[in-house]
Amino acid sequence: MGYQRATDYEIAAAITIGIEAKDVIYKQSIQRRLWGRLVSQGDRYQWNLHGRSVVIHINRLAGNSKCMKVARDTTHFEFALMRSHWQRSQEDEKDLYVTSLTDMMRSSFENSEAYRKLGIPVAKSILIHGVSGVGKSRLVQCASDLLASIVYEISIHDLLAFNDEEYNAPEFINYNPFSLLLEKAKSNAPSALVIRHLDALLVGDKTSKILDIISKGLDSIEDTTPVCIVGLARNLRALPESLRKTDIFRQHMTLPIPTLPQRKALLHTFLKDLGLKPIRDTTHVLDDYATQISMRTSGYVARDLKLLVRQAKLKAMRSDRQSMDISDQLQQLSLSSSSCKIQMVWSDFEYALDTYRPSQRAEVESTLPKRDWDDMGGYATIKDRMTQAVLLPLLQPHVFTKLGIKPPSGLLLYGPSGCGKTALVQALVSESMMNVISIKGPEIFSKYLGETENKVRKLFATAKRIAPCIVFIDEMDAIGTKRGFDLGDSGSGGVNERVLSTLLNEMDGVEGRQGVVVIGCTNRPDQIDDALLRPGRLDQLVYVGLPSLEDRIDIIRTLLKKISTQGVDINDLASQTEFCSGADLENLFREAGTAALRKDLNAQYITPDDIASVIIPICERAENQILQGRLDMYEKFLHDHSL
Structure with missing residues (x-):
């Protein structure tokens, strides 16, 4: 298709226009602006009419060509209201961040004389950083709509795609995608040029050249030209130090995760x-x-x-x-x-x-098996205490505010193995509907220097972003070992102390960790450093000991809901299993079921005889562990740390 002069274009017989506005009082102004223009179906225009930002869409053209000319006398206009593509509402206009960005952009558009009198350069650049998907681009579009300015976008990848030979070409400094788009933005001012994906910049010669191009582009914008450059980044710390230290982006805005x-x-x-x-x-x-x-x-x-x-x-x-x-x-x-x-x-x-x-x-293990409180037999007092410490501050924060106290910041569940500490946390998480980050203490360690501490920092940073959040650390004694414990190991390099120091700093909430609750589980509380147990850290110590008679009755009753039995006396069985934990009771029914199947593969029920055939060795093993002093350490810890 050859070149066609503007005078050769077909005249549109009729044009249908959609207006993103509350009414169509702008008909005559729109008509005057379109007279003599070449338009195509789908074109979008944004103008400031009578002090308001108006967006129009060319919905339909009557004619045979894709691009037609609007004639003053012969083109018939039809107008229709339409909803904004960006769904900007009164809530957007009242939003704190929309208002703040609008003020920043308006300042760079209109206040050049005020800046000159103060003797400072006009701030023509803004850096907005926030996690992916939080709405940075939409924020810029909303602010631009309020200012009746056009938005142009470019990705930093468009500049990174060139090779070194193209970068070194003398004409590249003026004829690159960024510079060309900036000239277009200047010619259609007021406008905003958005640079996306700034996180992709790495340290190197290519980055320094790109920053030099952006810097020279900024310098080329005159103070009286209503154009600003907006950079978008997901993580401020991920940006190259050369970009953070330079004065390219003079204004910063953090867009947090929605409340x-x-x-x-x-x-x-x-x-x-x-x-x-x-x-x-x-x-x-x-x-x-x-x-x-x-x-x-x-x-x-x-x-x-x-x-x-x-x-x-x-x-x-x-x-x-x-x-x-x-x-x-x-x-x-x-x-x-x-x-x-x-x-x-x-x-x-x-x-x-x-x-x-x-x-x-996406980058953290944030799931735990779902479990209902009803699936957990016994331990009613412990359940109430956990619920009050974790759920009450979330559901009724005013009860703490009324007393002028802070809610608990962490819990440590300790006790013998098999008593259901992890299961209690699973039920609490399922009940709370809070986010959860679950880790095992030994799994966080890395063989690389500094990597373990970095994992701990990232874990709490993620928890802060997705708060309210529970950070569940199983086998807490592995990550919170007492200081000096690894001095005898010449190969450890003091890693336990470094990790503990990092953990203490994060739990102190130097930058604030409101809405983040840390729950630790351990069967060796004597190995945990006392600094972790101070107020403001793991300040609620919950002893999950062997179940009492009432607890065992409730546990057995809960287990029997899912097990097919006949003739089992719950009270009698509970009295026979004095030293058994919840795990021992579960194992008792599993072994009894296996014994029933050994006698008859078609067995329909577990009978008291099946239980009697396996109960003695299980109870003796549990009793022997108690007689060997397994509980002495827990009783001493409870005595030393009781109120």
Whole structure:
């Protein structure tokens, strides 16, 4: 196709325009701006009309060409309201971060004279950093909409793609993707040039050349030109030191992970076009769904919430409830739109919550087997104490505020093996709906110098991001060993002390760890350094000892719910197993079942005779461990650390 002069373009007979505004009072102003322009279907324009930002879309052109000219006298205009692609609302305009960024950008656009009088350069650059999917790009778009400015985007990968020979070419400094896009932004001011993926910059010659290009581009923007450069990064610490130390980005903004009210507001947007079946008898169905989901999605960013809703939609479409063909529904489904009226029930979201793993938990082990309190027999007092220490500050924080005290920051569960310490934590996590990061003390150690301490720091950094969060450290004695314990090992290099020091610093919350609760489990509390047990760290010490008679009755009753037995006297069996732990009782029924199958492969029940054939060696083994002084250490620890 050859070159065609503007005068040769076909005149549009009619043009249909969609306006992202509350009314169409801007008809004449839009018509005047479009007269004489060459337009195509799908074009988007953004102008400041009568003091307000107005976005229009060319929805339809009447004619035979893809690109046509708008004539003053012959082109007929049709106008229609449409919803904003970015779904900017009054909540966006009131949002603290939108307001803050808007003020920063407006300052770089309009206050050049004020900067000149103060004798300081105009701040034409902003760095926004926040985790992936938190909404950095959307934030820039919302602020630009309020300022009626155009957004241009470029990825740092577009500059990294060139080789050294191209970088060294004399014309590259002026004719590269960034410089060319910056010139376009200047010619269409007011505008913002967004540089994405700054985290991809590494230390090296190529990075220094790219930073030099960006720096020279900034210097080329005159103070009176309403153009600003916005850099986006996921992690400020991941940026090269040369970028952090230089004055390229003069203003910084941190975009945190959404809080519970913010998640609820986002979910209102994502769920409002869905057909939701009430969870309970209420007229506020949308708010009920948003509240329930937001309480179970701490640590989720905006993208995670979109994908969660999408996964629930897919589950609903796979069910028999949907009459529409699944292929038709998939065509209507997208991440940025909820226009498909899918009939959904709460179980669809339960499925999505169970299967979707948010981005902030991708690099950590954040799951524990689900367990209900009812599956844990006995230990009622310990359950109440754990619930009060962990769940009460989350569900009713005002009771602590009223007394002017801080809630517990950590728990240490200690006691003999097999008494259910880990199972109690699993049930607590399932009950709390909090995020959890689970590690085993010995597994955190690395053979590389400094790597273990770095793992501990990353663990707590992740916990802070996804708070409220439980950090569960099993075998706590391995990571919190008393100082001086490894002095006799010349090959350890003092690694235990370095790890302990790092752990203490993180638990002290030097940068604040509100909403992070540390729970440790150990069967060797005497090996744990006393500094970990001070107030503000593991300040709640919970002894999980051998079950009492009442506890054993409850444990046996709970076990029998899942085991087929006949004629078993619970009270009598509990009295015969005085020194047995919960694990011993579970093993007793397992061995009795094996004995029943040895006698008859078609056995339907476990009988008292089957239990009697295995109970003596199990009880004797448990009793011998007690007689050997297994509990003496726990009694001494309890005495030394009791109030």
